[in-house]
Amino acid sequence: MTELVGKGIGGGIAEGKVVFYRTGVSDKRDNRSSGGSSQNELEKFRSALSAAISENEQLYESTLKKIGEEQARLFEVHTVMMKDAAFCSDIEKMIIGGHTAQDAVAAVCERLAGVFMSTGDDYMRSRAEDVRDISLRITNFMGGQDSSAEKILPDEGKVILCAETLTPSQTVKLDKKRIAAFVIAKGSFNSHTAILARGMGIPAVLDVGNELFTCSDGDYAVVDGNNGRVYVAPEGMEYSLREMVAERADQEKERYAYIGCDNVTKDGRRIELFANIGSCEDADFALENDAGGIGLFRSEFLFIGREDFPSEEEQFSAYRSVLEKMNGKKVIIRTLDIGADKHAEYFNTGFEENPAMGMRGIRLCLSHPEIFETQLRAMLRASAYGNLSILFPLVSSVKEVVRAKEYVTKVKKELNEKGIKTGVNVEIGVMVETPAAALISDMLAEYVDFFSVGTNDLSQYTLAVDRQNGSVSDFYDPHHEAILRLIEMTVRNAHEKNIWVGICGELGSDDTLTERFLRMGIDELSVSPPYILPLRGKIRKLDLRRSGVIV
Ligand code: PEP
Ligand code: MG
Numbered sequence: 383m384t385e386l387v388g389k390g391i392g393g394g395i396a397e398g399k400v401v402f403y404r405t406g407v408s409d410k411r412d413n414r415s416s417g418g419s420s421q422n423e424l425e426k427f428r429s430a431l432s433a434a435i436s437e438n439e440q441l442y443e444s445t446l447k448k449i450g451e452e453q454a455r456l457f458e459v460h461t462v463m464m465k466d467a468a469f470c471s472d473i474e475k476m477i478i479g480g481h482t483a484q485d486a487v488a489a490v491c492e493r494l495a496g497v498f499m500s501t502g503d504d505y506m507r508s509r510a511e512d513v514r515d516i517s518l519r520i521t522n523f524m525g526g527q528d529s530s531a532e533k534i535l536p537d538e539g540k541v542i543l544c545a546e547t548l549t550p551s552q553t554v555k556l557d558k559k560r561i562a563a564f565v566i567a568k569g570s571f572n573s574h575t576a577i578l579a580r581g582m583g584i585p586a587v588l589d590v591g592n593e594l595f596t597c598s599d600g601d602y603a604v605v606d607g608n609n610g611r612v613y614v615a616p617e618g619m620e621y622s623l624r625e626m627v628a629e630r631a632d633q634e635k636e637r638y639a640y641i642g643c644d645n646v647t648k649d650g651r652r653i654e655l656f657a658n659i660g661s662c663e664d665a666d667f668a669l670e671n672d673a674g675g676i677g678l679f680r681s682e683f684l685f686i687g688r689e690d691f692p693s694e695e696e697q698f699s700a701y702r703s704v705l706e707k708m709n710g711k712k713v714i715i716r717t718l719d720i721g722a723d724k725h726a727e728y729f730n731t732g733f734e735e736n737p738a739m740g741m742r743g744i745r746l747c748l749s750h751p752e753i754f755e756t757q758l759r760a761m762l763r764a765s766a767y768g769n770l771s772i773l774f775p776l777v778s779s780v781k782e783v784v785r786a787k788e789y790v791t792k793v794k795k796e797l798n799e800k801g802i803k804t805g806v807n808v809e810i811g812v813m814v815e816t817p818a819a820a821l822i823s824d825m826l827a828e829y830v831d832f833f834s835v836g837t838n839d840l841s842q843y844t845l846a847v848d849r850q851n852g853s854v855s856d857f858y859d860p861h862h863e864a865i866l867r868l869i870e871m872t873v874r875n876a877h878e879k880n881i882w883v884g885i886c887g888e889l890g891s892d893d894t895l896t897e898r899f900l901r902m903g904i905d906e907l908s909v910s911p912p913y914i915l916p917l918r919g920k921i922r923k924l925d926l927r928r929s930g931v932i933v
Contacts, residue, residue, distance in 0.1 A: 383613065383614065384597060384613070384614045384615075385612070386590040386591075386593055386594060386597075387590065387611060387612075388565070388566075388590035388591070388610050388612070389569075389576075389587065389588045389589045389610050390606065390609050390611070391576040391579060391586045391588060391607060392580055392585070392586075392607050392608055393563070393579065393580065393583060393585035393586055393607035393608070394585050394606075395585060395604065395605065395607070396540075396542070396562040396563040396585045396604075396607070397542075397562065397602070397603065397604045397620075398540050398541055398542045398562040398603065399539070399541055399599075399600055399602060400542050400565075400598065400599060400600065400601040400614065401535065401541040401542065401543055401544065401599055402544050402598075402599050403543055403544065403545040403552075420477055420478050420480070423477045423481075423486075426524055427474070427486065427520075430483070430487075430520045430521070430523035430524045431464060431470070431520055431523075433523040434464060434516070435461055435464050435465065437551075438457050438460050438461050438519075439457075439461065441554055441555075442454050445578075448554070449554070449578065449581045449582060453554075453577060453578050453581040456577070456578075457551075457554075459512070460512060460515070460516055463512065464516055464520070469490065469494075473486045473487055473490045476489060476490065484524050487520050487524075488517055488521060491513045492517070494510075494513045495510035495514050495517075496510075497723060497725075498513065500849065500850030505661070505683055505686075505687070506686070508569075508573035508576075509687065511547065511549065511573045514549065515549030515550050515551055515552075518549055519549070535560050539560075540559075540561060541561065542562055542564075542565060542603045542605055543556070543561050543563070543564050543565070544564075544565045544566070544567075544594055545564075545565075545566055545567070546566070546568060546594075547567070547568045547569060548564060548569070548575050549575065550573075550578055553575050553579065553582075558584060561582075562585075562605070563584060563586060563603075563605035563607065564579055564584060564585075565586070565594060565603070565612050566587070566588045566589070567589075567590055567591060567592060567594040567595070568589060569588035573588065575588070584607075585605050585608075586605075587606070587611065598616075600617050601615065601616055602614070602616070602617055602618075602619060602623060604623060606627075613626060613627050636919075637915050637916065637919065638915065640915045640919050640922070641672045641915065642672065645674070645917075645921050645922070646921065646922065647900065647921055647922070647924040647926055648922075648925035648927075649926050649927045651900055653900060653904065653905060653907065653921060654674045654675065654677075654884070654906035654907070655906075655907055655909070655921075656673055656674055656675045656676060656677030656678075656712070656884070656906055656908040656909075657671065657673035657676055657677065657908060657910070657914060658676075658678040658680070658886060658910055659676055659678070659679050659680070659704070659911075660679075660680045660683040661683060662700050662703045662707070664911070665703075665704045665707040665708060666707065667911045668708075668911045669707065670911070671912060671914045671915055672914060672918075673711075673911060673914055674712075675708065675711040675712035675713060675769075676704065676711070676712070676714055676715075676908075677712075677714055677906060677907075677908020678714060678716055678834065678886040679701075679713065679714065679715040679716060680719065681701075681715055681716055681717065681718055681719075682716075682718050682719050682720045682726075684696070684697060685718060685720055685726045685729070686720070686724060686725070686726050688726070689727075691726075691728070691729070691756075693756075694756045694759055694760045695760075697757060697761075698759075698760040698763050698764055701764035701770070702763075702767045705765070705767045705768025708769070709768070710768060711769060712771060713768055713769060713771070714772075714773050714811065714834065714886075714908075715761055715770065715771070715772060715773065716773040716774075716813070717747055717758070717773065717774055718747055718753065718754070718757055719742065719743050719776065721737060721740065721741050721743065721745075722737045722740070723737075723738075723850055731746065738842065738848060738850075742775075742776055743774075743775035743776025743777070744774045744775055744776055744777050744782050744786055745776065747786065748785055748786065754789055755792075755793055758772075758789055758790055758793040759793050759797065762793055762797055762804045762805075762808070763797065765804050765805030765808050766804055766805055768805070769805070770808050771808065771810070772808060772809070772810050772811070773811045773834055774786050774810075774811070774812050774813065775815070775836070776813065776816065776836075777813060777814075777815075777816070777826070778816045779822075780825050780826060780829065783812055783830065784829065787810060787829065790808075790810065809831035810830050810831055811830050811831060811834055812826055812830050813834050813836045813839075813886070814835045814836065814868075814869075815836030815837075815838070815839035815843070815887070816840070817840070817843055817868060819872075820835075820840065820868035820869070820871055820872045821871070823871065823872040823875040823876060824875040827875055827878070827881050831882075832881050832882045832883060832884065833882075833884070834883070834884045834886045834906075834908070835885045835886065835887060836886060836887045837860055837865065837885060837887025837888060837890070838860075838888055840865060840868060840887065841858060841859070841862070841865055841889075844864050844865055844868060845858065845859065845865070860889045860892075861892075861895070865889075866895075869899075869902065869904075870902050873902045873903045874903075877903060882906065883903075883904060883905055883906075884904065884905055884906030884908055885899065885904060885906070885907050885908065890907040890909045891907070891909035891910060891913035891917065896917060896920050896921060896924070900921070900924065900926060
């Protein structure tokens, strides 16, 4: 029997037989050597593109009727993407340069998808799925293929539809009466496939990984869309599978039994467990998982995927809403960390040879005071409604912190002079995500109230391994002793200056390091909401008086 764990997007529990929908771009590589000239390939691309656009328009209409306006809107977005001049011209340039139409579409879309995927953010990863959907649909029109999943469904009965990915257009073409549940190897909570499944009221679990392929057509599965669990057994084992599911439900209860408990080891060492969020809605999820606060609100996600900068009012209402939801718990909002892999189309920072080392994080804020001051004004106004802390990203010198704090003081003074209230104890922190920041953490500690270690970037910059580059991912080792020593040094320096220190990078949720972090003296771990309760369970079982022992 297999248990798969992924991201549950709701819809309750369903059971049934597994049917695999093996999707993907046509394997038939229509090589240029098979005769197509650039002109032929260009024509092939243009006619496939126009067919895909008109299919899209039909999908919009049918989704509008079958599911709803919100879900239909994504097909409008796809049309905009397909008509985008830069997108089309990139593909055409590749074709003129000698690639087949199919390869050019796949390559340009994959490059774009790669940029989205590399952000590590759920929302942005979802945009990668949109791009892949577009790629598949345009290339299918070239090969005359039908990308519909309908034809693989058995003649009758409902099925658990499993696939590596399921694009929004494939999802919406499905007859929902035939689908008991979706289980998808890739995909994310905010993907449009997830949004559509939610709209269809069908249980779905996404992002279960390649383990999905250990299952076969005809297996029996129980899908728990609420808890992101899929239980699979070979045909004929339905009864024992149901028994096991009941047992697992008891274990789930144990996890939820940690709600309301303290994050304390057997020997009395306490730590804060906060949540990382990217939107106001995520704050609900943080609360459901009993987060002690918000350790990192990636404010840049308010700036991405839109036509223009969010206004001060928009930002204010987003920050205020999170602060109010958290009702007095600490909310750490990071100032705009755009640049490198996170782009806002409307904000052209110019071409950079090496954007990860370029205009991003605090550098960008200090270079664009009008954007920085607007954001600070929105944050400080919102600070009257809760317990706000402000966090500066990608700091590498004391000078940057001094300047950033000057802006905070200036904006606060201006607001107060106008009679606008701001919070009384707004803490200021810096992210320790460059080796420089860790190495001068004794100096930085003089200027701030806390540190938050960004292990994602700290690993990239310490190891000189691009966190976005899949070809060097084997060398991206966040357990590297160099990184752990930098964290340890940061904690020591912070505590010597009586400030607290947390971790908000992904390493914070790695429970193989929890004990080490506790021994270092880390005061807070900020992780994605689903990791909070399991980490709490882990912490409560640890006894630091006994080395390496879980009691
Ligand atoms: C980090 O670098 O660890 C971090 C939390 O910031 P981001 O992943 O948003 O760059
Ligand atoms: Mg970072």
